[in-house]
Amino acid sequence: MWAPGRERVGSTPFSSDQGGHISSETRINDRIRVPEVRLVGPNGEQVGIVRIEDALRLANESDLDLVEVAPQARPPVCKLMDFGKFKYESAQKARESRRNQQLTVIKEQKLRPKIDQHDYETKKGHVSRFLAAGNKVKVTIMFRGREQSRPELGFRLLQKLADEVAELGFVESSAKQDGRNMIMVLAPHKNVKAKPKAKETAEPAES
Incomplete structure (x- = not known):
């Protein structure tokens, strides 16, 4: 405790009932x-x-x-x-x-607009697993050559994926064209508990 003639300087911020702020420069x-x-x-x-x-x-x-x-x-x-x-x-x-802080890890999955059903199911499984773990997923459709003139293929594929994983996550960022790619971001529902992470990172796609 304080006694006259003894000074103490605090370094912890504090918002008082009066709207004040305690810092290292606060007079005590x-x-x-x-x-x-x-x-x-x-x-x-x-x-x-x-x-x-x-x-x-x-x-x-x-x-x-x-x-x-x-x-x-x-x-x-x-x-x-x-x-x-x-x-x-x-x-x-x-x-x-x-x-207790939980920061979301952003995973990524890359698909081709004309992906075959087997590969699609595999990729969808990865997306479902990531969402179930509480991670966001950046889904990228990669267009090549003449595929770039058929953006509707990418939109349909992303919409199909979003619909099929709707129980685990929702579309946080709608599909949009980014150069030769089309990107959509899925986020887990709030009732999905993510594991604590030190920082937000983006991880490469799994093949």
């Missing part, structure tokens, strides 16, 4: 050098405008820190809190959030 305790402040109690209650000497005395008597949460206000808004406890709890929450 003896570092607050203004004549008066608008004081907020530890439970968010409004104490009112008080002299800085009185605010520091209340912080010391309560065994708490005086933390400036809205320096741009006139007068600045300060809050009584256990800043050490706040930093610890914020760090715990940040670690828990990172641990």
Whole structure:
């Protein structure tokens, strides 16, 4: 806890009830050098405008820190809190959030517009497996030569695939032409749980 003459500087962001923000530049305790402040109690209650000497005395008597949460206000808004406890709890929450964070892996499947049924079923199986695992799938139709004059073949094939895997995923990005390719992105339904990943990546297609 704080005692007069002892300074502490926090480094954890904090949004107070007053809309303030705590950072490494936030003034705490003896570092607050203004004549008066608008004081907020530890439970968010409004104490009112008080002299800085009185605010520091209340912080010391309560065994708490005086933390400036809205320096741009006139007068600045300060809050009584256990800043050490706040930093610890914020760090715990940040670690828990990172641990639970789930970022989607983007898989890719490439098809030809005139793919035979056996290859199509194989590719569809890969797409279904990826969606079931909670991954997005970028489906690419590759046109060659005269096939480029028949974009409807690609549209029909992508629509057919989307319809047949509809129980596992939905069309997040509709089919669109991209040079010689046509691309559609499928995403898993929200009730499909993905495995936690460190970052979003795009993986090559499986043959």
